[in-house]
Amino acid sequence: MKRTLKPFFWLTVFVGCFGLLTATSQAVSGQTNSSLLLVQQLDEIEQANQLNEEVIQLYEQGKYNEAIPLAEEALEIRERLLGENHSDVEASISWLASLYRHQGRYKEAEAFYQRSIAILEKTLGEEHPHVAVSLNGLALLYTTLGYYHQAEAFYQRSLAILETALGTEHPDVGAVLNNLANLYTDQGRYDEAELFYERSLAIDEKFLGTEHPNVATSLANLALLYFNQGRYEKAKVLLQRSLKIDEKNLGIEHPNYATGLNNLALLYTEQKQYEKAEELYQRSLKIREEIFGTEHLNIAQSLNNLAWLYTDQKQYEKAEPLYQRALKIQQQILGTEHQYIAISFNNLAELYFEQGRYENAESFFQKALVIREKVLGSSHPQVADSLNRLALLYLAEGDFYRAINFLSRGLEVEEKNLNILLSTGSERQKQDSMKMISSTTDFTVSLHLKNLPENLEAARLALTTVLRRKGRILDTVANDLQLLRENITPENQYFLDELAAVRTQLSDLIYKKPEELSPAKYNEKVAQFREKLEQLEAELSRRSAEFRTISEPVTIEAIQQAIPENAALIEFVFYKPYNPKAERGNRGGKPHYAAYILKSSGEPQWVDLGEAEPIHKAAFFRFNLDLKSSKDAFQGNTDKVKQTARQLDELLMQPIREKLGDVNHIIISPDAQLNLIPFAALVDENNRYLIETYKITYLTTGRDLIRLKQEHYHKQPPVIVANPDYEKPGETTTVAVANYRGVNQLSRDVEMSFGALPGTAEEAKVIAPLLSEVTLFTQSKATETAVKQLEAPQILHIATHGFFLPNLPRVEPDNSFGFISERSQKNTPIKENPLVRSGLALAGFNPRESGLDDGVLTALEVANLRLRGTKLVVLSACETGLGEIENGEGVYGLRRAFTLAGAESQLMSLWKVNDEGTKDLMIKYYRRLLENQGRSDALRQTQLEMLNSQQYQHPYFWAAFIPVGDWTPMEF
Secondary structure, eight states: OOOOOOOOOGGGOTTTTTHHHHHHHHHHHOOOGGGOOOHHHHHHHHHHHHHHHHHHHHTTOOOOHHHHHHHHHHHHHHHHHHHHOOHHHHHHHHHHHHHHHTTOHHHHHHHHHHHHHHHHHHHHHHTTTHHHHHHHHHHHHHHHHOOOHHHHHHHHHHHHHHHHOOTTOOOOOOOHHHHHHHHHHTTTOHHOOOOOOOOOHHHHHHHHTTTSSHHHHHHHHHHHHHHHHHHHHHHHHHHHHHHHHHHHOTTTSHHHHHHHHHHHHHHHHHHOOHHHHHHHHHOOOOOOOOHSSSSSHHHHHHHHHHHHHHHTTTOHHHHHHHHHHHHHHHHHOOSSHHHHHHHHHHHHHHHHHTTTTTHHHHHHHHHHHHHHHHHHOOHHHHHHHHHHHHHHHHTTOHHHHHHHHHHHHHHHHHHHHHHHTTTEEEEEHHHHHHHTTTHHHHHHHHHHIIIOOOHHHHHHHHHHHHHHTTTTTHHHHHHHHHHHHHHHHHHHHHHHHHHHHHEEEEEEEEOOOOOTOOOOHHHHHHHHHHHHOOOOOOOOHHHGGGGGGOOOOOOHHHHHTTOOEEEEEEEEEEOOOOOTTOTTOOOBOOEEEEEEEEEEEOEEEEEEEEHHHHHHHHHHHHHOOOOOOOOOGGGTHHHHHHHHHHHHHHHTTTHHHHTTTTTTTTEEEOGGGGGGGGGOBBBBTOOGGGGGGEEEEEETTTTTHHHHOOOOSSSSSOEEEEEOOOSSSSSSOOOOOOSBBSSBOOOOOOBOOOBOOHHHHHHHHHHHSSSOOEEEEEETTTOOOHHHHHHHHHHEEEEEEEOTTTTTTTOOOOTTOOOHHHHTTTTTTBOOOOHEEEEETTTTTTTBBTTTTTTTEEEHHTTSBTTTTEEEEEEEEETTTEEEEETTTTEEEEEHHHHHHSSSSEEEEOOBBHHHHHHHHHHHHHHHHHTTOOOHHHHHHHHHHHTTSSOSSHHHSSSSHHHHEEOOOOOO
């Protein structure tokens, strides 16, 4: 929940003005009428010009103290000899304004900027580029002072002048875009800021080259944005690149280099690399003190950050005097109502909180809140930070009701900002943003279950938070894709096609490594496609923004309206109990599971299920089901399965069952490892499988109930893809028969091969006549290309081999900037994208040759399918419900991919399924669907029939498949 002191990136000036100001000086110098001036006056004018050149050189070197007296002397000469409104006088005034601003002499700077603007507007006109330079400088000053409304107006006016005069891709335009983006970052307007940073960076790299100091500035500022969004690894790469450029161009004694050291130290502090962070902070502080003296805002920043580092290390006696000194500097310069003052108040409050000095902490937290609400507005992320910190303080004091009040307010602000955070960036970037607020989710659930377990207000707050946040990224990405497809333009279609192409190219590279590429070139190529994929995801997210409408926040009542009378939603939550009195960084305890039970009417119920570890151990019963031997082997295994299933039920479902009453339909929204549990196979206290008592449906989140109410219409009749020819499309080949639909062999180089599945041919032969106007793809026609060309069939049934590779190493390029991820440092192998590790085998899979495709349909490619309107996707294959677990987001694999593609419901498997048994299950399932049974009902009745048979009574045969999504009957 902590926030570090934000770097003062306003340090970087509008460097594009250098050329304009110098040009003005030279031009006017040439206009001097020597016949009207004495030789002595001409010498003084030349002296002023030389002083001005020295000022520019010192300015570029960051030697502002040395530059100021020279600039003042040049101004005195020019004013005396040329008059107050001469353009050379204005040039000196502009330089002094900028120098005063850098040195923290803000009143003098403001007066000089205003003089500069007045002279330029009088002599050159209001729309001249030189006016834009001074407007930009004044806006920079107002940004520093926290006058955001005035600053934005001046930036916008400066930008309009420069774009008209110089075009939209001039470096001076890029500089103003960069500064305007800084302002938006200060205001928490991250989506707008990112757009402007990227435009500025593109302009700088195009016109100035990739090693120019302006590029370093743009990289550093973009890194700040990523830091604020929790995208730390990406921020580190940009900061290191920026620092290298500054070191090369400006040297290691320049203020910009000091800022770079400071910013990199912030990241090291965040990652608990304290020795590295302290060294960089001290180096940065030393440089700044030599340049600015001891009473500058940059000094206050360094002191604050260093104090935060000491606080993190519990060296409170070192931290407090640094905080106090920083606050004194800021108050002398900025007054009493500035966001930087609020940050210092907040940091001091955190120190006092850590020391148990709660009265002092409350006072400073409250002061910070007042300033932030007044200066930044009630919806700024820093306001949420203050509210949440006060809630934590009141919890530590045992004032639970004030804790609820402040936490509720903080969560509402976070909800508003979450909409902004998730409106831009790739899916991975959205994950980083969600992680920033995960601690408040834990805090909210813990406040209810651990501190106020009988309090209904706390329960409703916790459940509402879970319903709003769980599966949020999946919702956002799926909605973005759908909005673009529904509001298609040629340009949007291009980007959608490009996204599909890059996803395919990346998947092809992973599963079919080109022989002509060296390992280094191969790694580089994969990295390029991966980066391109992220860029396209971010661009499409941005493009969908114009079609989004403001939706009402999710409420418990809205969810209840979508729950049938005989049903109950079970919303599982994986959370860490919160101890506010524990040391910072150790406030979260051992993970727990909890469940919130919600029916169509009445208040929610809840139960804390205890520590997660025993539940995870008991969940290993699933592996007793994942068998692929003969039927005879199951005879002695059934009792063991029921015994272990009972152990898990006792921990997981029995406490919940006590609150269900006469409910016969349970809608399960799992979390974490529970996504891989076949709840139907759990055994209750009466030795009955749960499937014998309940109809069971699975959702990613209870919020899905609202989405399922929306009507979408299919565009094609049912499609069946079955019995692909894995060897050579178009040719019949005899290969070894596999009796289950999973991986035959696997090496670390992704060498997989599959044998024929005769059961899938029989399955398709029986199911196809049951459906009207069905399209059937088998053998060489069961290709990846055929599946990709589908347009929302009513049913999509794919009977083939499926796979999920849990340990596929990520292809990494050589690191150009010396960046090593934290996982690498900890010797934790980085795995490939789970959507690449999950997939289906289609025609031509074994030789990786299938027309234009390779026969490997990965989940990454599935996400491109156009299935909005598809009522049911059946994956009659192995392990199609598996994937990488992301707490709060479900399973990253085929399950997620088909949801992204728009499928209304899915039938997927949790382990390697038997070919013959699966064929029989599918045939019975479809017959029941055609009898107008609901999608979950049809599966349940089929499972019960198999359970009561002699041949398939073991859960291995009937429990692997789970129904995800809409459970209602389909119209045929």
